[in-house]
Amino acid sequence: MAPLTINDVRKSYGALEVLHGVNIDITDGEFVVLVGPSGCGKSTLLRMLAGLEDISAGEVSIGGRVVNALQPKERDIAMVFQSYALYPHMTVKQNMGFSLKLARAPKQDVRDRVLDVAKTLNLEDYLQRYPRQLSGGQRQRVAMGRAMVRNPEVFLFDEPLSNLDAKLRVKMRSEIKQNHHRLKTTTVYVTHDQVEAMTMADKIVVMNAGRVEQVGSPLELYDRPANIFVAGFIGSPAMNLIAGRIVDGHFLGSDGTCMAVPAPAARLEGQEVKLGIRPEHLVIDPQGHPAEVLTVEPTGSETLVLMQLAGHEIVGVFRERITLAPGKPLSLSLMPDHIHLFDTQTGLRIPLSPEN
Amino acid sequence: MQKQSTGYLFILPALMVLGMLIAYPVAYTGLLSVTDNAGNFVGLENFRRVLAARATPIAFWNTLWWVLGSIIFQVLFGVMAAILLNQNFRGRAIVRSVTLVPWVVPGIVAATTWAWMLHTEFGIINYMLTAPGLIDKPIGWLTNGNTVMPVMIAINIWKMFPFVAIMVLAGLQSIPNDLYEAARIDGASFWEEVWYVMLPQVRSVIVAITLLLVIWALNHITIIYAITRGGPANKTLITPIQIFRTAFDGMQFGQAAALSVMFFGVAIVIVFIYIRTLASNPEEAR
Ligand SMILES: Nc1ncnc2c1ncn2[C@@H]1O[C@H](COP(=O)(O)OP(=O)(O)OP(=O)(O)O)[C@@H](O)[C@H]1O
Numbered sequence A: 001m002a003p004l005t006i007n008d009v010r011k012s013y014g015a016l017e018v019l020h021g022v023n024i025d026i027t028d029g030e031f032v033v034l035v036g037p038s039g040c041g042k043s044t045l046l047r048m049l050a051g052l053e054d055i056s057a058g059e060v061s062i063g064g065r066v067v068n069a070l071q072p073k074e075r076d077i078a079m080v081f082q083s084y085a086l087y088p089h090m091t092v093k094q095n096m097g098f099s100l101k102l103a104r105a106p107k108q109d110v111r112d113r114v115l116d117v118a119k120t121l122n123l124e125d126y127l128q129r130y131p132r133q134l135s136g137g138q139r140q141r142v143a144m145g146r147a148m149v150r151n152p153e154v155f156l157f158d159e160p161l162s163n164l165d166a167k168l169r170v171k172m173r174s175e176i177k178q179n180h181h182r183l184k185t186t187t188v189y190v191t192h193d194q195v196e197a198m199t200m201a202d203k204i205v206v207m208n209a210g211r212v213e214q215v216g217s218p219l220e221l222y223d224r225p226a227n228i229f230v231a232g233f234i235g236s237p238a239m240n241l242i243a244g245r246i247v248d249g250h251f252l253g254s255d256g257t258c259m260a261v262p263a264p265a266a267r268l269e270g271q272e273v274k275l276g277i278r279p280e281h282l283v284i285d286p287q288g289h290p291a292e293v294l295t296v297e298p299t300g301s302e303t304l305v306l307m308q309l310a311g312h313e314i315v316g317v318f319r320e321r322i323t324l325a326p327g328k329p330l331s332l333s334l335m336p337d338h339i340h341l342f343d344t345q346t347g348l349r350i351p352l353s354p355e356n
Numbered sequence B: 001m002q003k004q005s006t007g008y009l010f011i012l013p014a015l016m017v018l019g020m021l022i023a024y025p026v027a028y029t030g031l032l033s034v035t036d037n038a039g040n041f042v043g044l045e046n047f048r049r050v051l052a053a054r055a056t057p058i059a060f061w062n063t064l065w066w067v068l069g070s071i072i073f074q075v076l077f078g079v080m081a082a083i084l085l086n087q088n089f090r091g092r093a094i095v096r097s098v099t100l101v102p103w104v105v106p107g108i109v110a111a112t113t114w115a116w117m118l119h120t121e122f123g124i125i126n127y128m129l130t131a132p133g134l135i136d137k138p139i140g141w142l143t144n145g146n147t148v149m150p151v152m153i154a155i156n157i158w159k160m161f162p163f164v165a166i167m168v169l170a171g172l173q174s175i176p177n178d179l180y181e182a183a184r185i186d187g188a189s190f191w192e193e194v195w196y197v198m199l200p201q202v203r204s205v206i207v208a209i210t211l212l213l214v215i216w217a218l219n220h221i222t223i224i225y226a227i228t229r230g231g232p233a234n235k236t237l238i239t240p241i242q243i244f245r246t247a248f249d250g251m252q253f254g255q256a257a258a259l260s261v262m263f264f265g266v267a268i269v270i271v272f273i274y275i276r277t278l279a280s281n282p283e284e285a286r
């Protein structure tokens, strides 16, 4: 366990800069998830923490010690790779004990420690098997076991679940979470799956194109996204965004639809804004705005409806059983407390109330 | 059942051609080994004579040294070169191509060139050693009984290690990069990476290549025959050359065939033992 500080870290490949100054503070024992679209630099950042990639500028410190110049083995970290990277010619036991063996730990200690970890991960029966004789989920557990055996200061995960099927992913997700509760090891976890991020993280770091867009707890990001990117990225289905501007204290959509917005918006008179509303914050209301149903997707517990509103295709999620058919008209209103406004120019969130 | 026999019918023509090409020479050698030059059946007389020849045990031991010496260093240098060529450094592509040169040069050309380079009076090697005073007087590399076999082995190593290097390099390049990274995170030094990650991953390649090298070394003629013809004083006489000379210098085709048959038997046994002990590891991961 150790705090981890990332201070204005940059990465360039030749003239191409792919990380443009990243700052993240991670406290002792925290579970931090790096999330962002493909190619935004998550893996690069993680590999820099691991020492597999040089740090072009800035500072990384683990446990108060600057590690920029240290080799991976001197950083006291362990990493779980997306491909698991198990040694194919070693048994599960040898895979898990490899780091201790390299550290010249006494044979008996290695055996005890491996057995210990294998027990917590339910791998005892597989210790003599080779990786190719294991299922995907078992391999994943071995990869985690290999990291846990060393009892490192920091765990690094790079999309460890992306090779598993949906059901197993959910199961492993909670296993990783449970392990973290037990071990309390500082963890940095990379994923591009925002559901994984929401469910696992103490703190989420949303990245985009080599920059940090927002850092916060899952619900903070959900309730108060700092900008349009985070608003669109966190939450599934994504937040609906409608372009327009503020006229007479109302939101006027580009097609002329006029919607009521919270009073503080009046000070934005004339400004181009985007109105954001999450799918579950739309309600069917006879007094509402006219919309047209495009498609209906019942999932059982709720119904996803794609609609045309104010010239935009928007998604609504309704928990009540409703009978809707494509092409039919519908009347919608927006829950006023859950309306977000974003500055069209800068993309930044416009605060509408002190706590919102 | 019906289907299977139909299958045999289809491959029958190919089997017959192959059978002729492979079985006929073998069978004919067998026939030769029990007849004299006039074609009369002589029983095991040829075997008796060739085993009684003074050159035969000499050639046997020479062959053993030749094969062992060549194989060990070909594999050793080949693997080391492969590991080196697998590292990232400037000009790697050029070094890789240059390494291949000995393998590409035709054996007879290489042999002639080396013969000149090793010439006692005019060879560049003696010149380079005597000029700066490393040795007092020229060494008769090819005439001295103590140096000639090691020199032949050295040339063979030079000729074949690039082949090993390229094959092992191909194996090394198929190792996923994240295995190395995992090893680095687990705390492996460069040599530990070589020992615990690289070598186990190319083990099967090395085993297969070694088998090829053994077969090639056992059947070798070109370099030695072109440079020394087995001399001086039979110091480089290996069995294939003895067979060749018995047949074409001595015109004793029957005895040459008898020696071939025995050599063939020994070679088969060696290859068989090798495959049984080294090449079959049921636990080998894949
Ligand atoms: N060796 C390299 N040379 C040049 N550019 C690179 C190199 N490695 C990565 N990049 C670039 O850096 C950027 C970030 O890559 P990175 O692998 O960190 O993305 P990522 O966020 O992990 O994406 P994904 O979710 O697809 O894994 C990408 O635009 C990529 O093209």
Ligand SMILES: [Mg+2]
Pocket: A042, A043, A044
């Ligand atoms: Mg990645």
